[in-house]
Amino acid sequence: MIDQPQPQAFNFLRPALDQLVAYSSQPEELDTSIDKLDANESAYDLPTELKEKLAWQYQELISSNRYPDSSHGELKSAIAQYINQSGITPANISVGNGSDEIIRSLFIATCVGTNASILTADPTFSMYKIIAQTLGVTPISVPREETHFTIKRGQADQAIAQAEASGHPVKMLFVVHPNSPTGNPLSNAEIDWLKQLPEEILIVIDEAYFEFSGHSLVNELPNYPNWIILRTFSKAFRLAAHRVGYCIAHPEVISALEKVRLPYNVPTFSQAAAIMALQNRSQLLAKIPEIQNERDKLYNILQAEPRIKVWESASNFLYFRLRGESLAEINQKQKELVKTLKQKGTLLRHTANGIRLTIGTPAENERTQKNLLAYLHQDLISEH
Numbered sequence: 416m417i418d419q420p421q422p423q424a425f426n427f428l429r430p431a432l433d434q435l436v437a438y439s440s441q442p443e444e445l446d447t448s449i450d451k452l453d454a455n456e457s458a459y460d461l462p463t464e465l466k467e468k469l470a471w472q473y474q475e476l477i478s479s480n481r482y483p484d485s486s487h488g489e490l491k492s493a494i495a496q497y498i499n500q501s502g503i504t505p506a507n508i509s510v511g512n513g514s515d516e517i518i519r520s521l522f523i524a525t526c527v528g529t530n531a532s533i534l535t536a537d538p539t540f541s542m543y544k545i546i547a548q549t550l551g552v553t554p555i556s557v558p559r560e561e562t563h564f565t566i567k568r569g570q571a572d573q574a575i576a577q578a579e580a581s582g583h584p585v586k587m588l589f590v591v592h593p594n595s596p597t598g599n600p601l602s603n604a605e606i607d608w609l610k611q612l613p614e615e616i617l618i619v620i621d622e623a624y625f626e627f628s629g630h631s632l633v634n635e636l637p638n639y640p641n642w643i644i645l646r647t648f649s650k651a652f653r654l655a656a657h658r659v660g661y662c663i664a665h666p667e668v669i670s671a672l673e674k675v676r677l678p679y680n681v682p683t684f685s686q687a688a689a690i691m692a693l694q695n696r697s698q699l700l701a702k703i704p705e706i707q708n709e710r711d712k713l714y715n716i717l718q719a720e721p722r723i724k725v726w727e728s729a730s731n732f733l734y735f736r737l738r739g740e741s742l743a744e745i746n747q748k749q750k751e752l753v754k755t756l757k758q759k760g761t762l763l764r765h766t767a768n769g770i771r772l773t774i775g776t777p778a779e780n781e782r783t784q785k786n787l788l789a790y791l792h793q794d795l796i797s798e799h
């Protein structure tokens with residue numbers, strides 16, 4: 416529009432942001448006729464009677480002109496009761512606008528304004544690295560071995576030592592239990608490794624999928640004051656729309672998080688939704704055995720496909736790869752697969768040189784299986 420070159424324009428923005436791309440959902444993700452199996456959400460909305468109760472609360476109890484409860488008092492008590500671990504009280508809990516917000520608060524509380532770095536083991540949840548970059552914190556990553564996607568712990572130890580030596584000490588290590596996108600829980604050897612890491616490092620254990628795996632490290636928290644556990648209402652509790660996450664840690668860490676978070680970070684309606692979800696948890700979590708069964712059924716079907724390598728999962732999704740000669744060829748084929756399935760109405764996530772498939776309703780899984788097998792077999796025919 417303007418002809419003149421503007422080399423100085425907008426130079427108030429940090430140059431580091433040029434490297435980043437804004438996170439945005441694709442339009443088809445809002446198309447309700449599509450099987451949306453790319454974001455690990457629950458396939459099930461809140462039951463109508465719970466939505467009605469929530470609507471009643473909005474009508475009768477919530478004053479839209481008043482700020483939310485900034486202490487999250489009632490919600491923290493309900494969470495402490497759900498965690499049901501002796502010694503865990505509301506003083507061990509902080510609540511965020513999704514666990515994404517808590518991750519960002521953790522960076523502010525540990526790294527921002529210092530030379531610190533953070534460590535991840537890839538592939539893993541991408542948000543840790545993205546948030547690090549937006550805040551000018553150096554993300555360091557080490558690989559996982561690809562048989563079971565356990566962390567290459569020797570390399571991690573080296574990376575920690577190197578970072579320390581170069582003046583960028585690692586202040587946080589992020590692990591996901593079970594990991595996304597690969598579905599594996601922490602092994603006993605990995606847990607033992609976490610236990611002997613220096614206590615100068617905050618060990619962040621993201622249990623976003625805890626309700627599917629049934630295994631938590633919360634009972635270890637009293638022994639390891641440098642550990643923090645993240646949880647969310649976005650997955651098994653079906654509240655992704657409401658943006659509520661929480662963390663469990665030593666009161667000292669919690670009080671640091673409470674200092675750096677925004678005062679009214681969780682809307683009143685979202686707090687009410689999370690409290691209602693916890694009060695009705697036996698009803699909401701009753702779907703989990705079905706999801707686990709569906710996952711294992713689909714795993715067996717994919718495992719029988721010679722053109723696919725699929726990994727076991729302790730979560731509500733599966734991770735698989737097409738077989739091929741080179742990574743470039745595999746990724747090209749996977750791109751094609753994701754595109755073709757999207758045209759058939761199944762949305763998958765192509766990530767970390769593989770495909771992540773969220774377990775949906777039995778009907779959705781049936782269609783996924785049909786579309787996936789049709790694609791694999793048709794492609795096989797056309798190649799010969």
Ligand SMILES: *Cc1c(COP(=O)(O)O)cnc(C)c1O
Nearest residue numbers: 513514515540595623647649660
């Ligand atoms: C989905 C997910 C979250 C949840 O994020 P929210 O901000 O609470 O919706 C956190 N960590 C991991 C690894 C996830 O997959």
